[in-house]
Amino acid sequence: MTPDSRVYAYSAVLMGSPILLKLFEHNESLASGVFRLIKLQENTFTVNRPHSDIMAINHAAGRDPVTVSTPVFELIRRAKDISCLPDSSFNFTIGPLVKRWKIGFSGHSIPAAQDLQTLLALTNPQDVILDEQTRSVFLQRAGMEIDLGAIAKGYIADVVRDYLREQQVENALINLGGNVQTLGAGAEGAWAIGLKKPFSSPDALIGVINVAGKSVVTSGIYERYFELDGHCYHHILDPKTGYPLDNELLSVTIISEDSIDGDIWTTLLYGMGVEKSLAYLKQIPHIEAVFVTRDGQIILSSQRQFTFSPLDDSYRLTV
Numbered sequence: 001m002t003p004d005s006r007v008y009a010y011s012a013v014l015m016g017s018p019i020l021l022k023l024f025e026h027n028e029s030l031a032s033g034v035f036r037l038i039k040l041q042e043n044t045f046t047v048n049r050p051h052s053d054i055m056a057i058n059h060a061a062g063r064d065p066v067t068v069s070t071p072v073f074e075l076i077r078r079a080k081d082i083s084c085l086p087d088s089s090f091n092f093t094i095g096p097l098v099k100r101w102k103i104g105f106s107g108h109s110i111p112a113a114q115d116l117q118t119l120l121a122l123t124n125p126q127d128v129i130l131d132e133q134t135r136s137v138f139l140q141r142a143g144m145e146i147d148l149g150a151i152a153k154g155y156i157a158d159v160v161r162d163y164l165r166e167q168q169v170e171n172a173l174i175n176l177g178g179n180v181q182t183l184g185a186g187a188e189g190a191w192a193i194g195l196k197k198p199f200s201s202p203d204a205l206i207g208v209i210n211v212a213g214k215s216v217v218t219s220g221i222y223e224r225y226f227e228l229d230g231h232c233y234h235h236i237l238d239p240k241t242g243y244p245l246d247n248e249l250l251s252v253t254i255i256s257e258d259s260i261d262g263d264i265w266t267t268l269l270y271g272m273g274v275e276k277s278l279a280y281l282k283q284i285p286h287i288e289a290v291f292v293t294r295d296g297q298i299i300l301s302s303q304r305q306f307t308f309s310p311l312d313d314s315y316r317l318t319v
């Protein structure tokens with residue numbers, strides 16, 4: 001028996017993404033338990049449907065505070081804290097801009113500069129009032145919208161990991177469409193997570209990230225974008241300008257213990273660019289990164305939590 005034949009893969013489409021679960025036993029009921037859990041979380045956090053806990057907050061913008069459950073309150077608090085960091089490129093009140101651009105959805109278009117200014121005024125994270133006592137969230141201005149798209153999948157990946165641990169699972173992988181979380185070391189001493197080749201077929205890889213019991217989150221501008229007049233408009237927006245973040249990066253991958261950190265840091269580092277990110281990461285040893293740049297480089301930070309195997313000669317590896 002080859003090691004891989006011990007791995008059982010289960011898949012579903014949830015949160016608008018293909019979801020993959022790998023287990024070391026044939027266990028349909030455990031897999032359904034995981035997918036049910038993800039669905040429950042999706043129903044709580046989505047902004048792509050009329051009803052969810054987040055949509056209740058958005059619908060009440062400028063009018064009423066909305067009381068939410070403790071986990072939802074805590075996630076929003078975390079998102080606000082990160083958004084309020086000085087010069088943060090992460091902004092969880094970016095919703096009005098995301099809705100206007102519709103990048104990755106039908107009906108996308110480039111907003112007029114004046115529209116962007118109007119919408120930017122609705123994206124101040126300080127305008128989200130959190131009340132600890134009542135566990136309520138109040139968007140002070142009508143038209144404000146929370147969007148947890150840059151943090152929710154990471155949070156949910158950790159929820160799944162914790163659930164699997166409770167079920168005594170020691171070796172497993174969950175991939176929530178770009179957000180991978182792992183337990184144990186897979187079949188061959190490490191889980192192998194592919195690093196996608198930008199703007200190529202989905203199975204084309206430029207390298208493999210090997211981890212055990214860590215999260216691997218990638219955010220790339222080639223995942224959701226549209227092209228117009230030779231320009232690529234992708235789905236990570238600059239909260240300062242309202243336009244897609246524009247720099248040398250094609251993707252940022254974060255290796256960390258918790259997937260929520262990976263999800264947050266991909267967005268933060270995107271805004272910083274490679275040089276500033278590498279300097280910054282020196283101070284936070286539990287967060288490590290792989291950058292892919294427009295000029296064909298793969299740049300690695302420290303590698304305490306992962307190893308990297310290159311697969312494509314047309315990319316230069318810089319350590």
Ligand code: ADP
Pocket residue numbers: 089090091092094098147148149150151153178218219220223235236237238239263266267
């Ligand atoms: P992915 O969709 O590849 O997982 P991210 O985790 O980077 O990518 O999240 C991107 C999503 O987050 C966007 O689709 C949008 O909903 C939202 N978003 C876009 N720009 C920002 C930003 N600057 N800060 C926070 N959220 C953002």
Ligand code: MG
Pocket residue numbers: 149150151153154178179219263
């Ligand atoms: Mg994400």
Ligand code: MG
Pocket residue numbers: 149150151219262263264266267
């Ligand atoms: Mg993210």
